[in-house]
Amino acid sequence: xxxxxxxxxxxxxxxxxxxxxxxxxxxxxxxxxxxxxxxxxxxxxxxxxxxxxxxxxxxxxxxxxxxxxxxxxxxxxxxxxxxxxxxxxxxxxxxxxxxxxxxxxxxxxxxxxxx
Amino acid sequence: xxxxxxxxxxxxxxxxxxxxxxxxxxxxxxxxxxxxxxxxxxxxxxxxxxxxxxxxxxxxxxxxxxxxxxxxxxxxxxxxxxxxxxxxxxxxxxxxxxxxxxxxxxxxxxxxxxxxxxxxxxxxxxxxxxxxxxxxxxxxxxxxxxxxxxxxxxxxxxxxxxxxxxxxxxxxxxxxxxxxxxxxxxxxxxxxxxxxxxxxxxxxxxxxxxxxxxxxxxxxxxxxxxxxxxxxxxxxxxxxxxxxxxxxxxxx
Numbered sequence: 001x002x003x004x005x006x007x008x009x010x011x012x013x014x015x016x017x018x019x020x021x022x023x024x025x026x027x028x029x030x031x032x033x034x035x036x037x038x039x040x041x042x043x044x045x046x047x048x049x050x051x052x053x054x055x056x057x058x059x060x061x062x063x064x065x066x067x068x069x070x071x072x073x074x075x076x077x078x079x080x081x082x083x084x085x086x087x088x089x090x091x092x093x094x095x096x097x098x099x100x101x102x103x104x105x106x107x108x109x110x111x112x113x114x115x
Numbered sequence: 116x117x118x119x120x121x122x123x124x125x126x127x128x129x130x131x132x133x134x135x136x137x138x139x140x141x142x143x144x145x146x147x148x149x150x151x152x153x154x155x156x157x158x159x160x161x162x163x164x165x166x167x168x169x170x171x172x173x174x175x176x177x178x179x180x181x182x183x184x185x186x187x188x189x190x191x192x193x194x195x196x197x198x199x200x201x202x203x204x205x206x207x208x209x210x211x212x213x214x215x216x217x218x219x220x221x222x223x224x225x226x227x228x229x230x231x232x233x234x235x236x237x238x239x240x241x242x243x244x245x246x247x248x249x250x251x252x253x254x255x256x257x258x259x260x261x262x263x264x265x266x267x268x269x270x271x272x273x274x275x276x277x278x279x280x281x282x283x284x285x286x287x288x289x290x291x292x293x294x295x296x297x298x299x300x301x302x303x304x305x306x307x308x309x310x311x312x313x314x315x316x317x318x319x320x321x322x323x324x325x326x327x328x329x330x331x332x333x334x335x336x337x338x339x340x341x342x343x344x345x346x347x348x349x350x351x352x353x354x355x356x357x358x359x360x361x362x363x364x365x366x367x
Contacts, residue, residue, distance in 0.1 A: 027148070027149075027152075028145065028148075028149050029152040029153060032149070032153075032174075046174070047149065047174050048146070048149075048175045048176035048177065048178065048180070048181035049181070051142075051145065051149075051181050051184075052181065052184040052185055052188060055188040055189060056188050059188060059189075070152065072152060072155055074148055074151065074152065076145070076148045076152070077148070
């Protein structure tokens with residue numbers, strides 16, 4: 001079976017992780033699962049790469065972590081958004097939307113332009 | 116402190132200062148939990164335990180590389196902080212050494228000053244002893260408080276008065292007062308030509324016969340009537356310190 005999934009656009013992992021944390025605190029595996037489910041399995045994220053990203057964001061104050069017990073009764077580290085993380089997410093999403101709109105516009109010129 | 120650091124963007128959180136082994140154990144446990152949870156889900160989806168674990172590890176990627184990356188992130192700021200610590204300690208030691216060195220110099224100075232002070236105190240004590248010894252009685256001199264009297268300003272009355280001499284000057288002393296203090300005019304005094312010689316130079320001649328001892332208002336009345344100062348009256352002139360009053364003999 002050929003892997004049809006695509007790699008993430010560089011620099012978007014942080015934004016997706018922050019977005020995954022909006023409903024509430026999650027541990028790393030739950031974040032990975034949510035990204036996979038919500039992208040309908042299209043995005044290929046090497047799950048291990050989540051952790052350096054999470055730790056970096058924690059040091060920058062975008063998220064904070066706390067050890068807790070998972071649904072399967074296992075010790076796991078939970079990450080939650082901070083106010084700073086929420087602000088960063090808003091900014092990044094706005095930038096991302098502007099960029100994709102612009103790229104879209106270039107790829108699909110309006111009819112009068114095509115003429 | 117952490118808040119302040121955060122404000123300046125130096126550190127977001129105080130770096131984890133636990134032993135390195137504890138940090139590494141935390142990272143390992145976190146990563147292992149991920150793989151275990153994935154494997155558990157895989158098994159629930161129908162994979163065999165071995166297959167479930169293999170798939171979980173494959174999806175995770177190189178655990179050792181991820182762990183190393185996490186460790187570096189956790190330790191980086193700590194290393195920076197430790198370097199700052201080392202620098203601060205070096206500065207502190209240097210400062211303390213400089214202080215001690217300066218302190219030794221200051222102590223030497225202080226000892227020198229103290230020695231000087233002891234000599235001074237000894238000299239002073241000797242002086243005090245000398246002062247306390249009963250002084251032999253000695254005759255009074257001009258320096259013993261009579262200086263004030265010596266310097267008192269006076270006016271001098273000469274000529275045809277009953278008792279010529281010096282009169283102690285004070286504010287408001289007039290010619291007639293000075294003459295009265297000298298016993299008044301002598302029998303043959305020329306009251307019409309009394310000279311007052313001022314100390315700084317200048318002579319005024321007064322006619323005592325037309326002396327009008329009274330208020331300024333009275334003099335003004337005379338002045339008004341004549342349209343000018345009445346030449347037939349004379350204000351009692353005020354004397355100045357050092358004036359010499361010369362009362363001549365009458366021509367009559």
